[in-house]
Amino acid sequence: MNDNKRPIIVVADDDRDIRELIKMQLALHGFDVYITDNGETALELIIEHQPAVALLDIMMPKLSGIEVARRIRENPATSAVWIMLISARSSGPIDGDLDGLDVADYITKPFSPHDLVQRINDVINREKHGH
Amino acid sequence: MPIGGSNEHFVVRRSKQLGLVALGILVTVFAVVALRTSDIAVNNMETVSETGNTTSNIVIVQRESLVFVFAFEQWLSGTIPRRDLEVRRALLAERLLVRDDTGVSNGERVQPEYFQALGVLDDYMEAGPSGLLPPDDQIIIQSKSADALNGFIFESRQLVARIAEVSDEQMRQLVRDENIRRTKLYVVVLVVLVLVSLVAGFLTFRRLRDFRRIGVRIDNKHRELDEMRARLQEVDKDLQMRLERERTESAERKWIDSGVRSISAQFRGTPTSEAIAEFMVEGLGRFLRADSVISHSFAELPWPRIVKQWHQRPESQVDESFFAEFESRWFTFINRLWGDRRVDVVVDSNHIEISPDQIPEIVEITRQRARSWVIVPVGEGTHVMGFVLVAMVENARVWSAAEIELIQEVSAAAAGSCTQSRLFWQSMQIAENDAEVGRLIELDKAKNDFIENMNHESRTPLTSIIGYTEVALDGVDADAEPALASSLTAVQRNARRLQILIENMMQVSKTDLKHVPLLIATVDVGQLLGNVANSLHLGAEDCGVEVTLRLDSPAGDLLIDGDSSQLEQVFVNLMSNAIKFTPRGGTVTVVARQSHSGGDVVEVKVKDTGIGIPVKEFPNVFKRFFRASTATQASIPGFGIGLSLVHSVVREHHGRITFDSTVGKGTVFTVTLPARFTSTSQVDQTT
Numbered sequence: 092m093n094d095n096k097r098p099i100i101v102v103a104d105d106d107r108d109i110r111e112l113i114k115m116q117l118a119l120h121g122f123d124v125y126i127t128d129n130g131e132t133a134l135e136l137i138i139e140h141q142p143a144v145a146l147l148d149i150m151m152p153k154l155s156g157i158e159v160a161r162r163i164r165e166n167p168a169t170s171a172v173w174i175m176l177i178s179a180r181s182s183g184p185i186d187g188d189l190d191g192l193d194v195a196d197y198i199t200k201p202f203s204p205h206d207l208v209q210r211i212n213d214v215i216n217r218e219k220h221g222h
Numbered sequence: 223m224p225i226g227g228s229n230e231h232f233v234v235r236r237s238k239q240l241g242l243v244a245l246g247i248l249v250t251v252f253a254v255v256a257l258r259t260s261d262i263a264v265n266n267m268e269t270v271s272e273t274g275n276t277t278s279n280i281v282i283v284q285r286e287s288l289v290f291v292f293a294f295e296q297w298l299s300g301t302i303p304r305r306d307l308e309v310r311r312a313l314l315a316e317r318l319l320v321r322d323d324t325g326v327s328n329g330e331r332v333q334p335e336y337f338q339a340l341g342v343l344d345d346y347m348e349a350g351p352s353g354l355l356p357p358d359d360q361i362i363i364q365s366k367s368a369d370a371l372n373g374f375i376f377e378s379r380q381l382v383a384r385i386a387e388v389s390d391e392q393m394r395q396l397v398r399d400e401n402i403r404r405t406k407l408y409v410v411v412l413v414v415l416v417l418v419s420l421v422a423g424f425l426t427f428r429r430l431r432d433f434r435r436i437g438v439r440i441d442n443k444h445r446e447l448d449e450m451r452a453r454l455q456e457v458d459k460d461l462q463m464r465l466e467r468e469r470t471e472s473a474e475r476k477w478i479d480s481g482v483r484s485i486s487a488q489f490r491g492t493p494t495s496e497a498i499a500e501f502m503v504e505g506l507g508r509f510l511r512a513d514s515v516i517s518h519s520f521a522e523l524p525w526p527r528i529v530k531q532w533h534q535r536p537e538s539q540v541d542e543s544f545f546a547e548f549e550s551r552w553f554t555f556i557n558r559l560w561g562d563r564r565v566d567v568v569v570d571s572n573h574i575e576i577s578p579d580q581i582p583e584i585v586e587i588t589r590q591r592a593r594s595w596v597i598v599p600v601g602e603g604t605h606v607m608g609f610v611l612v613a614m615v616e617n618a619r620v621w622s623a624a625e626i627e628l629i630q631e632v633s634a635a636a637a638g639s640c641t642q643s644r645l646f647w648q649s650m651q652i653a654e655n656d657a658e659v660g661r662l663i664e665l666d667k668a669k670n671d672f673i674e675n676m677n678h679e680s681r682t683p684l685t686s687i688i689g690y691t692e693v694a695l696d697g698v699d700a701d702a703e704p705a706l707a708s709s710l711t712a713v714q715r716n717a718r719r720l721q722i723l724i725e726n727m728m729q730v731s732k733t734d735l736k737h738v739p740l741l742i743a744t745v746d747v748g749q750l751l752g753n754v755a756n757s758l759h760l761g762a763e764d765c766g767v768e769v770t771l772r773l774d775s776p777a778g779d780l781l782i783d784g785d786s787s788q789l790e791q792v793f794v795n796l797m798s799n800a801i802k803f804t805p806r807g808g809t810v811t812v813v814a815r816q817s818h819s820g821g822d823v824v825e826v827k828v829k830d831t832g833i834g835i836p837v838k839e840f841p842n843v844f845k846r847f848f849r850a851s852t853a854t855q856a857s858i859p860g861f862g863i864g865l866s867l868v869h870s871v872v873r874e875h876h877g878r879i880t881f882d883s884t885v886g887k888g889t890v891f892t893v894t895l896p897a898r899f900t901s902t903s904q905v906d907q908t909t
Binding site: 116 | 678679681682683684685686687688689690692693717721
């Protein structure tokens, strides 16, 4: 899915500082990162770049992270993408139904950037094992 | 002494005796009748022999034969017809056929000559005409039959003589048989008589034996009666003693009842626990003629400690530090008394050995102020409320059971009245607050929604703060730029604390103070307090309040099992409240130590010199949204959430939180938490 050696991550979060923080941190740790502030663009980016992981904030204008996830799974071209959700809720799921979305991990705000990198790597390694 | 039972027995015996005599008479009558019957039988033998006896038969045959001879001669003389003669002949034939007792017929005993002659006569008789014999024939037949007729007469006269020999022998035989029969009868009668006398003798013997037995039984009854009498006397003595005791007890009871009535009558309608306690100490003191009476109820939220005193002489007044100094010891001691349902009685403290169930400090400080005393615990069920101390200052005194009982009953009545007055007071409060509660419920809902939104909103900026600080710290060389590194570290630490605050706020609004699961681990309370104090240090400096942390026990003795983030929340709240409500120049003192009152506990006191809380607001301190009137008057901001959270977390940890406060002087909160099961001090003792 990616010919490049650097794994691709698409990040969607409507908070500019957090987008930038995630981009900065992931770039530092060897990822190619594409960021957007809404779900619609996120979907376009995912179809275009076929990322290893889509990191989606649940609470976004226009299209929520869960809706984006649902469309990724519905589209055969993107169904192999790992999905990680970010939420501002402290505990437990969540608005909307996650059944059948095959969410790889679930991250709550506030999170530690170190922790985030670790968990993305865990998911990617899991994919490698899977193939 | 005759016994009813054996008298009856005697009558039965007597009737048996009479029966026996009657039986004897019957047997005798029977014997006589039997003998007489046998005599009659012998007398009747001749009569009977007319038919059965051989000799009698032959005599009759002889007579009948001679009658026939006479009839034959009459026929020969033509006097009677042949028909009449034939009748006589038939009677004779019949007689000859009769059998005697031996079964032999008369004819068989008659000699052949008799029948030979009779046959000749029969021939003549048959040859003649049927009517009268004609005169011609008379002469012919008379001459021809004369020989036969004489022969027949001779033979007939010989009959009896011939038979006599046989008859004599038969008679002798009969007499012999009769003798044997009589002898047998005599023997039977004799045997019966002997048997009867044997039975009578046996029965008499038995009666004698029974008399002896009755005698023995009467003796036994006498003994039993004596024993019974002795026992009755003992019972009587016992009853007398009991009566005596009951009389004394009922007198004591009356005395106690009158005391309880007269003292507790004052409790009715008394509005406050303090007033009830005042009535009680004075009432007890006067009634018992004691020197001092002190009532002490332990502080118990929302109620503060209440100490009331009455003294015969005012100079005996005891300073409250008397109790405050060893409060936990007092509690342990009273708790123990209450649990064991005992009272502490000291007759003379000049001559006293401290028993294992007393607490030396308590005995020591009490004997400095009194010589003799009674300490009665007061409580309800398993719950200790306080105690009453009745004392003599200079004199020794033996306290009677009735006096102690009086103190117990009066103090129990007082406790009951206090509980009632508290409940009443609380119900009044509830009624007053009803309308406000409804409004607060609505506000609470709005607030929950607000908090939830605010919570979400604050997480996003917090993510940036934590994240950028972390990334920045990654890029800082701490050796080259120590100030920057420590600044960033402080930002990070406080961002984390803010994160915890947000988490806890969320818990409060979400769970509405329902159970929040604890993550139990070993927590060093000393270290935890250090961290909290550090994080609040800057804020305290800004407010001009000096914060002091003192650990009165070695750090290793302050270990508990608990949820460190929630406990941190407890002390952050208590300490930040203390700082917030203390005016510039004041102090906040935090003291932690291990205590042994009521089991091993870690006790933390957070004491400030702040604005304080009015007593009437005490019951509401741990309610959500409660804000002291002193705080609102001073326009000190706050949500009124912190203490309710603290209260529920401490309770979740099986701990206890109490407070005391004086408006304008300050407030002290005391948190006690169960110490870890194995404390290091115990380990030290064993190694």
